Amino acid sequence: MAHLHDDKTKFLEEKALEIRTSIVESLVEAKSGHTAGPLGMADIFTAFYFHILKQDPKNPTWEERDRVVLSNGHICPVLYAVMAHAGYFPVEELKTLRKFGSRLQGHPHREWLPMLETSSGPLGQGLSQAVGMALVDRLDRGHNSNRTVYCFLGDGELNEGQVWEAAMLAGKEKLHNLVAIVDRNNIQIDGFTENIMPLEPLALKLAAFGWHVLEIDGHNMESIVDAVDQARAIFEKPSVIIAHTIPGKGVEMFQRDYKWHGNPPNKEQGANAMVELRTLGGQIMSEHE
Amino acid sequence: MNLNPKLFDADVEQAPIRQGFGEGLLEAGRADERVVAMCCDLTESTKMDAFAKEFPQRFFEMGIMEQSAASVASGMAAMGKIPFVSSYAMFSPGRNWEQIRTTICYNDRPVKIVGSHAGVSVGPDGGTHQAVEDIALTRVIPRMVVITPCDSIEAKKATLAMAKTSSPTYIRLAREKTPIITTVDTPFEIGKAQIFYRPEGVKVSVGIIACGSLVYNAIMAAHELAGEGIGAVVMNIGTVKPMDREAVIALAKECGAIVTVEEHQVAGGMGSAVAEILAVEHPTRMKFVGVQDEFGQSGTPLELIEHYGMGKDSIKEAVKSLI
Numbered sequence: 001m002a003h004l005h006d007d008k009t010k011f012l013e014e015k016a017l018e019i020r021t022s023i024v025e026s027l028v029e030a031k032s033g034h035t036a037g038p039l040g041m042a043d044i045f046t047a048f049y050f051h052i053l054k055q056d057p058k059n060p061t062w063e064e065r066d067r068v069v070l071s072n073g074h075i076c077p078v079l080y081a082v083m084a085h086a087g088y089f090p091v092e093e094l095k096t097l098r099k100f101g102s103r104l105q106g107h108p109h110r111e112w113l114p115m116l117e118t119s120s121g122p123l124g125q126g127l128s129q130a131v132g133m134a135l136v137d138r139l140d141r142g143h144n145s146n147r148t149v150y151c152f153l154g155d156g157e158l159n160e161g162q163v164w165e166a167a168m169l170a171g172k173e174k175l176h177n178l179v180a181i182v183d184r185n186n187i188q189i190d191g192f193t194e195n196i197m198p199l200e201p202l203a204l205k206l207a208a209f210g211w212h213v214l215e216i217d218g219h220n221m222e223s224i225v226d227a228v229d230q231a232r233a234i235f236e237k238p239s240v241i242i243a244h245t246i247p248g249k250g251v252e253m254f255q256r257d258y259k260w261h262g263n264p265p266n267k268e269q270g271a272n273a274m275v276e277l278r279t280l281g282g283q284i285m286s287e288h289e
Numbered sequence: 290m291n292l293n294p295k296l297f298d299a300d301v302e303q304a305p306i307r308q309g310f311g312e313g314l315l316e317a318g319r320a321d322e323r324v325v326a327m328c329c330d331l332t333e334s335t336k337m338d339a340f341a342k343e344f345p346q347r348f349f350e351m352g353i354m355e356q357s358a359a360s361v362a363s364g365m366a367a368m369g370k371i372p373f374v375s376s377y378a379m380f381s382p383g384r385n386w387e388q389i390r391t392t393i394c395y396n397d398r399p400v401k402i403v404g405s406h407a408g409v410s411v412g413p414d415g416g417t418h419q420a421v422e423d424i425a426l427t428r429v430i431p432r433m434v435v436i437t438p439c440d441s442i443e444a445k446k447a448t449l450a451m452a453k454t455s456s457p458t459y460i461r462l463a464r465e466k467t468p469i470i471t472t473v474d475t476p477f478e479i480g481k482a483q484i485f486y487r488p489e490g491v492k493v494s495v496g497i498i499a500c501g502s503l504v505y506n507a508i509m510a511a512h513e514l515a516g517e518g519i520g521a522v523v524m525n526i527g528t529v530k531p532m533d534r535e536a537v538i539a540l541a542k543e544c545g546a547i548v549t550v551e552e553h554q555v556a557g558g559m560g561s562a563v564a565e566i567l568a569v570e571h572p573t574r575m576k577f578v579g580v581q582d583e584f585g586q587s588g589t590p591l592e593l594i595e596h597y598g599m600g601k602d603s604i605k606e607a608v609k610s611l612i
Contacts, residue, residue: 069364111397117367122391128357129392132364132372139325139346140368162388165357172352 004225008051012221015085016046020250020277022081022094028270030098033106036247036260037154038078040185040218044243047224048150049082057087060115066147067117067133071126072154072183073107074262080104088115124160127151127180131170134178134238143176148232151180156188159197164209170238171210178238179231180211183218185247187258203242211240218243251276290483291474297512303466306502307405309441310462311336313448314373318344324452325365326373329355335375335405335462355381359388359400366398371452378404378420382427382459389457394430399455402427405462408552409580409597410502410590412465419585419593425557427459428530434458434479435530437551437559439504440470443527446477454479463502463552465590470505470525482533484540486523488515495521495608496544498537500529500559503550503578503599510604521548521608529559534566541573546611548576550604552594555579576607 004012023038049055054066070079077097084091089103096102103113107121118129130151137145157163170178184202186193193199203213212234216223224243231239247261248254251273254265265273295301318324318340327349328337341348351358355376362372374381382389382402393400409419428435434456438444444462451458470485471477486508487493499507504525511521524540526533541547547567549560560577567573580597594600 067367109395111395118363119391119396122387125360125388125392128360128388129364129367131357132361132366133368134364135349135361136325136365136368136370162354162356162360165352165354166361169351169354169357169361 003229004051004222009221012046012050015050016043017250017277019046019078019081019085021274022085022091023077024251024265024270024273024277026077026081026094026097027264028267029095031264033077033098033264034074034262035254035264036187036258037072037075037183037185039251039254040245040247040249041075041078041152041183042249043219043221044181044224044245045078045082047221049086051225052228054147060088064147067130067149069118069126069130069133069149069151070108070120071151072123072157073120075154076108079108083115123154123157124162126153127163127166127170130178130180131166131173131175134170134175135173137177138175145177147177149178151178153180153182155182155184155186155193155199156196158182158199167206167209167211174210174236175238176235179228180238180240182240182242183245184242185245187247187261189258189261191258206240210237212237213240213242215242215244218245219249252281290485291472292485293469293472296468296470296508301468303468304441305464305466306438306441306444307336307462307464309438309444310403310448310460311339313445315339315343317449317452318347321371321452322347323369323371324373325349325370326375327351327358327362329353329358329376329381331376331405335403337375356385356388359385359402360392362400363392363396363398366400371399371401373401373403375403375405377418378407378423378461379418382423383420386426390430393457394432397432398457400457401451402459403462404459406464407461408463408502409585409593410463410465410552412590412593413587415587416585421552421554421580421585422557423459423461424529424551424553424559425561428562429557432457433530434528435461436479436528437461437500438527439501439525440467442469442471442473442475443477447479447527450477450479461501467502468505470508477527480528480531480533482524482526482536484522485525486511488520491515491518491520493520493522493544495546495548495611496540497521497523497548497550497604497608498526498540498559498563499523499550500526501552503552506594506599506601507550507604510601510608513601514605514608519608519612526559529562532562532566534570537563537566538570541567541571546574548578548604548607548611550578550599552599553579555581574611576611578604578607
């Protein structure tokens with residue numbers, strides 16, 4: 001992928017704002033769902049779906065595409081939003097989130113939305129699936145493969161033993177075509193991760209499992225793109241990007257409060273959030289005011 | 290049915306059901322390069338070693354991680370492969386049930402779960418290693434196909450057949466040598482039940498539906514009963530799910546009473562599946578031969594089969610109680 005120039009950075013930042021707006025709209029409409037994670041990961045998902053990924057939204061089964069595994073399926077409002085805005089399905093459909101008969105199930109289901117690589121929701125299972133994909137990519141294409149398997153994980157789900165089973169296997173197999181992105185937002189349902197089940201020193205743990213570890217500010221477009229570039233350049237091991245993010249990023253009320261992990265905004269909270277997003281936290285005043 | 294002509298002889302040939310799986314996997318691997326195999330540190334024991342030797346690139350040693358292995362297989366299937374994952378039935382599908390449910394069945398991926406060492410006939414290893422819940426665990430998951438071969442030859446045919454389907458599938462294997470019932474000419478089709486024994490010159494009054502390693506005991510019981518003037522037909526229900534409804538209903542209509550025989554908990558197993566059909570379609574008096582809500586223990590396979598009431602005489606008693 002190309003490095004970011006100023007115009008592209010600006011484009012991605014504006015796009016991320018649009019994505020956040022869509023996330024809040026769909027959650028208000030759904031009346032249930034997760035708020036903090038999707039908003040916190042909006043910059044990273046925007047960078048992926050509007051710059052990084054090798055993809056063709058009009059031909060989602062294109063064999064040469066990169067594979068995306070969303071392991072923490074509960075943050076799907078952000079996945080649905082970027083996929084819709086990237087052209088996989090109509091943006092209007094985002095309003096059906098979590099409703100009866102909707103393709104946008106509460107947790108992603110590929111039977112309903114076939115352009116998903118996998119269904120997810122129960123935590124800790126995505127990295128194993130991504131490892132399976134990366135193993136087959138290498139089996140079929142050898143080391144010259146130009147496809148990358150990306151797996152997005154939450155930090156809370158690293159409590160699951162299965163994640164470390166998969167991490168061990170990826171390290172053993174030296175899967176250079178695998179890049180994991182951990183949303184290090186420090187919250188999970190019952191509280192802060194370091195109180196519930198401490199993960200630190202996370203980077204050292206992952207390195208000890210045979211991974212190349214990168215740490216970035218998950219809200220800085222240039223850092224995101226540079227980290228993925230670097231991860232793909234590492235040839236002898238899988239890479240993991242620990243992305244430090246602010247849960248609920250973009251709306252003051254939702255930020256850094258674990259209570260917003262699994263709750264949606266109501267209509268009024270949603271309306272306030274929309275004003276805050278559209279005015280960039282009051283930095284932009286409407287010409288009507 | 291072209292069964293083994295030596296079936297009723299004392300020196301009937303014996304082979305472990307898992308051995309047929311190993312032979313079938315190797316042949317499936319030769320026939321279709323999409324077939325890949327992965328094992329959880331039990332390669333020789335689950336008979337994946339021949340495949341691993343011939344196709345080292347397509348064999349993946351997972352180490353002792355059944356949960357991850359099920360999901361890795363799902364990822365491989367997403368990339369077009371037909372993965373076989375083997376371990377002991379106690380651990381796969383025992384330990385990794387939710388990974389199988391979500392990443393394989395909910396995802397609709399053609400992963401083949403191979404559960405070896407099922408049943409109390411594992412013997413001396415004891416109750417921790419004797420899976421008598423695996424049929425219940427797998428048949429309850431939507432989309433899952435559940436196959437319980439009755440001998441080594443049927444296991445080979447079943448393995449080849451399941452490699453050709455796009456369904457998530459569970460195949461149940463046993464550790465010990467058991468008598469060879471079928472021959473290479475015995476037909477096998479997923480979802481089809483077959484009558485393996487029908488007494489001659491005796492009025493038929495009970496149908497025995499058996500699966501897996503106990504089909505032999507069922508046939509021996511029916512054969513002895515015929516000598517005592519009691520007519521029992523034996524059906525081998527090689528596929529527990531989807532079950533051959535028509536054949537089950539027809540047998541119940543013909544016989545008027547049914548005994549089910551399985552090396553598994555009575556709760557939720559093959560017999561329960563038969564009862565679910567008959568209760569609705571043709572209510573029939575039934576007896577269930579199987580483990581009655583207990584855990585296994587150490588012992589020889591023969592001792593344990595007898596202790597838990599699944600031997601030939603127990604089957605005969607169950608038949609007689611329905612007459």
